[in-house]
């Protein structure tokens with residue numbers, strides 16, 4: 001957002017009078033925070049889970065399956 005030091009006010013970029021302040025004609029500086037384009041950081045969000053995560057998932061699934069077998073055998077033994 002363009003900023004005028006003389007008026008101490010922000011002005012719309014389209015309202016600028018040839019790059020100078022439309023009210024006082026002074027120098028307008030653009031101090032917008034998104035003026036620098038350093039937003040090329042690599043994003044690792046879309047990557048898949050690491051390999052050890054799947055080991056944990058497989059181990060958990062095997063454990064739950066084993067507990068299910070134990071439970072079924074217990075139920076069969078019960079009746």
Ligand SMILES: [Zn+2]
Pocket residue numbers: 004005006007008021022023024025026
């Ligand atoms: Zn001004």
